[in-house]
Each structure stands twice: as C-alpha cells, then as structure tokens.
Amino acid sequence: MRRVIVHEKRRVFDGFFKIDEAVVSYEAFDGGMIGPVRRLSFERGDSVAAIVFNRDRRRVVLASQFRFPTYEKGPGWMTEVLAGVIDPGESPEQCVRREVREESGYEVDRVEHIASFYLSPGGSSERIVLYYAEVTDSRRVGVGGGLRAEGEDIRLVELSVPELEAAIESGDIVDAKTLVGAGWLLRRRA
Numbered sequence: 001m002r003r004v005i006v007h008e009k010r011r012v013f014d015g016f017f018k019i020d021e022a023v024v025s026y027e028a029f030d031g032g033m034i035g036p037v038r039r040l041s042f043e044r045g046d047s048v049a050a051i052v053f054n055r056d057r058r059r060v061v062l063a064s065q066f067r068f069p070t071y072e073k074g075p076g077w078m079t080e081v082l083a084g085v086i087d088p089g090e091s092p093e094q095c096v097r098r099e100v101r102e103e104s105g106y107e108v109d110r111v112e113h114i115a116s117f118y119l120s121p122g123g124s125s126e127r128i129v130l131y132y133a134e135v136t137d138s139r140r141v142g143v144g145g146g147l148r149a150e151g152e153d154i155r156l157v158e159l160s161v162p163e164l165e166a167a168i169e170s171g172d173i174v175d176a177k178t179l180v181g182a183g184w185l186l187r188r189r190a
Contacts, residue, residue: 023035046126047127047128049096050081050181052081053185054135055109055135056136060182060185078174080175092131096131113130119176
C-alpha cells in the first residue's frame with residue numbers, strides 16, 4: 001500500500017445520501033507525494049444486485065423502474081438487475097434474498113457470488129456485491145413490484161437469454177451492474 005495522509009475530513013451533506021469532503025495527500029508511483037488536494041466522496045452505503053434466472057421459464061427476471069438521475073440524458077425508465085442497499089447488520093446474501101423477494105415476489109433457491117466492484121470510484125465509495133440467483137415458479141410468494149412506501153414502482157421484465165443479448169446489443173440496457181451480470185451469464189451459457 002502506498003502512503004495516504006488525510007489532512008482533514010468533514011461531512012458537507014448529511015441527508016438520505018451523504019457527501020464527505022477531505023483534503024488528502026498520497027504517494028505517487030514515482031515515490032513523491034501528490035497534494036494536498038481536495039476530494040469529495042458520495043457516501044451511499046454498499047448495495048447488492050442479482051441477475052435472476054427463472055429455471056422453469058428459462059428466462060432472466062429484470063426490473064423496469066423510473067430512475068430520476070437518468071431522466072434528463074435518457075431514458076428515465078431503466079431495465080436492470082434486481083438490486084438494493086444493504087441495511088445495517090444485514091449480510092449481502094441476506095440483502096439479495098430480501099430484495100429479490102420485494103422486487104419480484106420470488107424466494108431465491110440458490111445464490112452464487114459473481115463479483116464485488118465500485119461503480120464510480122472517482123466520486124463514490126459505493127460497492128456493488130453482484131450475485132447470480134435462481135428462482136422457480138413454485139417459489140413465487142408474492143407479486144413483487146417493490147415497496148410503495150419507498151417510492152418504488154417496479155414492473156418485471158422477463159427475457160430469454162437471446163433476448164437479453166439483443167437488448168444489450170441494441171442499447172436498451174445501459175445500467176452498468178446489469179451489463180456486468182448479463183456478461184457473466186452470457187459467458188457462462190456459451
């Protein structure tokens with residue numbers, strides 16, 4: 001590990017999301033020091049996501065929902081893997097099982113960890129823990145759709161593997177965690 005000196009750090013926004021401001025110096029690759037420089041970090045907490053496959057229907061289960069940050073640049077309504085924020089004291093696997101149930105109505109039969117990664121490390125500390133999850137029709141315990149109390153309105157989209165591949169190639173799927181999960185699934189199915 002290279003040296004990092006945190007000269008100061010303070011929370012500049014403390015709402016649903018948090019923003020920390022820090023002044024840091026860090027060791028350059030040549031051994032010198034960079035900084036001090038001012039950096040902001042968007043603190044959201046860590047999240048889980050799952051590429052969900054219904055074994056009975058041989059289809060991938062995705063969520064379509066409104067995402068305000070994408071509205072001005074388009075499309076606003078995104079088709080993406082099922083996902084959510086990990087609650088305090090909750091393991092990533094517990095969270096992925098809860099989110100799949102809330103968003104799709106399915107109880108998960110099996111989960112497999114795919115990867116953990118940062119979405120935008122230049123500005124956010126959020127990590128995504130990505131899973132592959134399998135469900136069956138017999139384990140459908142609810143209607144899904146998310147939690148209205150949390151402002152969620154989710155429509156399920158079920159695609160065959162070739163339809164998923166076509167949606168990626170056409171640019172209909174533009175969400176990073178979905179592209180990572182779909183890429184993993186397509187390589188595995190090849």
